[in-house]
Amino acid sequence: MTDGLPGHAEIVVIGGGIIGCSTAYHLARDHKTDVVLIDRGRLTGGSTWHAAGLVGQLRSSASITRVLRYSVDLYKKLEQETGLATGWRETGCLRLACNADRWIEFKRQATTAHSFGLDMHLLSPAETKARWPLMRVDDLVGASFMPTDGQASPSDITQALAKGARMHGAKLFEGVACTGFDLENGRVAAVRTAHGRIRCEKVVVCAGMWTRQMAALAGVSVPLQPVKHQYVVTEKMDGVVAGMATVRDPDRRTYFKEEVGGLVFGGYEPNPMAWTTAGVPEDFEFQLFDDDWDHFEQHMAAALVRIPALGSTGIKQMINGPEAFTPDGNFILGEAPEVGNFFVGAGFNAFGIASAGGAGWVLADWVTAGEQPLDLWAVDIRRFSSLHKDRTWTRDRTLEAYGKHYAVAYPLEEYASGRPRIVSPLYERLKKRRAVFGSKLGWERANWFAPEGVEPRDIYSFGRGNWFDHVGAEHRAARERVALFDQSSFAKFEMRGRDAAEALSWITANDVAKAPGSLVYTQMLNSRGGIECDLTVARLAADHFYIVTGTGFRTHDFAWIRQNVPAGLDAELVDVTENFGTLSLFGPCARDVLACVTRADVSNGAFPFATTREIDIAGAKVRALRVTYVGELGWELHMPLEVTGTVFDALMSAGSAHGIALAGYRAIESLRLEKGYRAWGADITPNDSPREAGLGWAVKLKSDLPFLGRAAAEMAASAPLAKRLMTFTVDDPAVVLAGRETIFRNGLPVGYLSSGGWGYTVARNIGLGYVRSDDGLTNDYLESATYELEVAAERVPAELHIGPLYDPTMSRIKA
Numbered sequence: 001m002t003d004g005l006p007g008h009a010e011i012v013v014i015g016g017g018i019i020g021c022s023t024a025y026h027l028a029r030d031h032k033t034d035v036v037l038i039d040r041g042r043l044t045g046g047s048t049w050h051a052a053g054l055v056g057q058l059r060s061s062a063s064i065t066r067v068l069r070y071s072v073d074l075y076k077k078l079e080q081e082t083g084l085a086t087g088w089r090e091t092g093c094l095r096l097a098c099n100a101d102r103w104i105e106f107k108r109q110a111t112t113a114h115s116f117g118l119d120m121h122l123l124s125p126a127e128t129k130a131r132w133p134l135m136r137v138d139d140l141v142g143a144s145f146m147p148t149d150g151q152a153s154p155s156d157i158t159q160a161l162a163k164g165a166r167m168h169g170a171k172l173f174e175g176v177a178c179t180g181f182d183l184e185n186g187r188v189a190a191v192r193t194a195h196g197r198i199r200c201e202k203v204v205v206c207a208g209m210w211t212r213q214m215a216a217l218a219g220v221s222v223p224l225q226p227v228k229h230q231y232v233v234t235e236k237m238d239g240v241v242a243g244m245a246t247v248r249d250p251d252r253r254t255y256f257k258e259e260v261g262g263l264v265f266g267g268y269e270p271n272p273m274a275w276t277t278a279g280v281p282e283d284f285e286f287q288l289f290d291d292d293w294d295h296f297e298q299h300m301a302a303a304l305v306r307i308p309a310l311g312s313t314g315i316k317q318m319i320n321g322p323e324a325f326t327p328d329g330n331f332i333l334g335e336a337p338e339v340g341n342f343f344v345g346a347g348f349n350a351f352g353i354a355s356a357g358g359a360g361w362v363l364a365d366w367v368t369a370g371e372q373p374l375d376l377w378a379v380d381i382r383r384f385s386s387l388h389k390d391r392t393w394t395r396d397r398t399l400e401a402y403g404k405h406y407a408v409a410y411p412l413e414e415y416a417s418g419r420p421r422i423v424s425p426l427y428e429r430l431k432k433r434r435a436v437f438g439s440k441l442g443w444e445r446a447n448w449f450a451p452e453g454v455e456p457r458d459i460y461s462f463g464r465g466n467w468f469d470h471v472g473a474e475h476r477a478a479r480e481r482v483a484l485f486d487q488s489s490f491a492k493f494e495m496r497g498r499d500a501a502e503a504l505s506w507i508t509a510n511d512v513a514k515a516p517g518s519l520v521y522t523q524m525l526n527s528r529g530g531i532e533c534d535l536t537v538a539r540l541a542a543d544h545f546y547i548v549t550g551t552g553f554r555t556h557d558f559a560w561i562r563q564n565v566p567a568g569l570d571a572e573l574v575d576v577t578e579n580f581g582t583l584s585l586f587g588p589c590a591r592d593v594l595a596c597v598t599r600a601d602v603s604n605g606a607f608p609f610a611t612t613r614e615i616d617i618a619g620a621k622v623r624a625l626r627v628t629y630v631g632e633l634g635w636e637l638h639m640p641l642e643v644t645g646t647v648f649d650a651l652m653s654a655g656s657a658h659g660i661a662l663a664g665y666r667a668i669e670s671l672r673l674e675k676g677y678r679a680w681g682a683d684i685t686p687n688d689s690p691r692e693a694g695l696g697w698a699v700k701l702k703s704d705l706p707f708l709g710r711a712a713a714e715m716a717a718s719a720p721l722a723k724r725l726m727t728f729t730v731d732d733p734a735v736v737l738a739g740r741e742t743i744f745r746n747g748l749p750v751g752y753l754s755s756g757g758w759g760y761t762v763a764r765n766i767g768l769g770y771v772r773s774d775d776g777l778t779n780d781y782l783e784s785a786t787y788e789l790e791v792a793a794e795r796v797p798a799e800l801h802i803g804p805l806y807d808p809t810m811s812r813i814k815a
Ligand SMILES: Cc1cc2nc3c(=O)[nH]c(=O)nc-3n(C[C@H](O)[C@H](O)[C@H](O)COP(=O)(O)OP(=O)(O)OC[C@H]3O[C@@H](n4cnc5c(N)ncnc54)[C@H](O)[C@@H]3O)c2cc1C
Pocket: 014, 015, 016, 017, 018, 019, 020, 038, 039, 040, 041, 042, 043, 044, 045, 046, 047, 048, 049, 050, 051, 052, 053, 054, 055, 176, 177, 178, 179, 206, 207, 208, 209, 210, 214, 229, 230, 231, 319, 320, 321, 322, 323, 345, 346, 347, 348, 349, 350, 351, 352, 353, 354, 355
């Protein structure tokens, strides 16, 4: 089937599993592109043919849930379009809870489902039994039921997608292996195959577990790890009938589905088996590993307890196959930061069948537009960094994520493997002062500090964590005295060049081309006017800018800036993250402390808000940025890495007279919620415009300066607002907000929380969330109503606030 392999195609998709076929289908159907798909073997021969076929939809990200919902909608109608059966059956899915924490998790999931527009209800053990009589329910607290989940035949869907792709003009070739890529000027120019070269504008690699090694041929890092995953297929069983709900029994780490009158069951073991950290063999097609009954024994034992009738049922077949898993359990989509026009769709963590329809849809949009069509941060390839090139680290973290697949997911839980990996120069000092660390993009960061007598470790729960009171003390220190935060992990870039101001002016929504010494908070918008990045830009000299952004956004923001600098400008972007340590000194006494350690004038007149100066501290040159993310007087101090310890010691020593405290990231979270500062990735995303987020003040629409996203922002400015980010409070301290709680206005759902937490100064629960209405969202409309939040499936009264809850410049706390 290699006859007619063209020498040119607009887009080449590599891999004919379910993901590649869905991507080709959408590229052809929605964008009418000239698309060629190649597979080394035959379609479905990788992981797709042996998948179990369960299709679930709910994820913790609204966008990813939307992607999975799209899959279900597509699978329902694909047969009608293509004439090929897909095996789709909307059976619903039961999830079983065997303990109190799991039950809370399910109640929270039910609320998340409601927030995202999905139906999920909670059942008693008796109701569960009535739906699935073969099941033992005496150990259940209850179950959740999502009626629109289902199951499908993975190979049949793939063949239907392939046929649909051909019907819309795509050309599919089997038996054509990709052997490499030709790059020109940092962009992909051609795909090399065993049957010749295909010149192309763009490439999309959907090569499943081979994606890592294939992308490496172009210098692109795709951190995934093949892991062995097993299930068995039983003989027919009395009482098992077509249309029965699929079942997930996470406390016993198993799942079940009906198949031709018998059951398919498998599980996620805590001791998973990586397949290979070397290359995946090229000829591994339609192959399985040998049955591994010893390893499967744990799932068998658990399944027998749940469904005793299995004890007298024969096993027809074991499937032991590999699948590409990732270090955080989410798949990998998007344009590689290393190479232009090189896209990836891989690492589907055993939910590739559930994801494929929607993943193909958004990936095709992304490939054609060059921008993600909705907030896909959770699966964005730019969430990784050079750390993830380390295969051992990636394997260990991936196995940990796999092992946690069915564990109760507590809020704020941290991974344990591969740590510590990247540490700031203050690591040992902070550790000695009883820091409890979390990890972000490989960096160890202090989340909180345990006082003497308190064990420095997280104890997770759905209530208040063991850190609650201690974070409160750090929060109060920042509000009432002064606190020092180690933020050395901040991503830092420099842009230099004759045209640096022009380049940054084009990319930023705020006016950053101010006089040297200025500091500007800005967003960067996509062409739809959605927020792609939010960061601060300091102008150090006419041709020299310093850019600071969040730790986790390093790869993403760097790629976005570099990608959008207009061609031909003299503006070089360099990542200088590891060159600088960062200490944030925040609180009403911050100036007093800083004045003790520097000869520079740090008075408000000499060093006003939103400026930057080079000052001396303990003999070191420090870039001081007058900025705050906590709503207090303060400075971010950026200094050469090697003097970070000396500066830290000087500040701690000078601060002792002012009651200085060390504080961590959990305190920052409560401080910023009180001040209503938005967090990118949660409150502001590519789905949201600055105006909707209440950040219209930071967009230079009043100037006539051109910038990326201006046309969309202008158009939106004259239209009524359909959504608006608001602050909510809940007085009851027994309620815990964690994000994704449903917002009810006068009894009707109007949105959900994007962030949630506790504000120690206002002594209330705080949530941020978009209220939506097609009628426009005036203050009158917002304020003339009563509000409730659905928290863990129960409604609680809430209060809406249009402005921030806390504002120190007005010396007041909103009551
Ligand atoms: C035991 C098991 C059970 C599972 N159960 C479920 C389930 O119930 N529900 C669910 O949603 N998911 C499930 N999955 C996961 C699902 O199978 C995968 O997520 C999905 O099939 C991944 O599809 P893919 O297209 O990314 O990869 P693949 O199907 O592996 O496709 C990759 C393709 O790339 C081709 N290729 C590789 N190298 C080259 C090259 N050099 N040139 C050209 N082509 C190349 C290969 O030939 C292959 O066809 C399960 C997985 C396993 C292992």
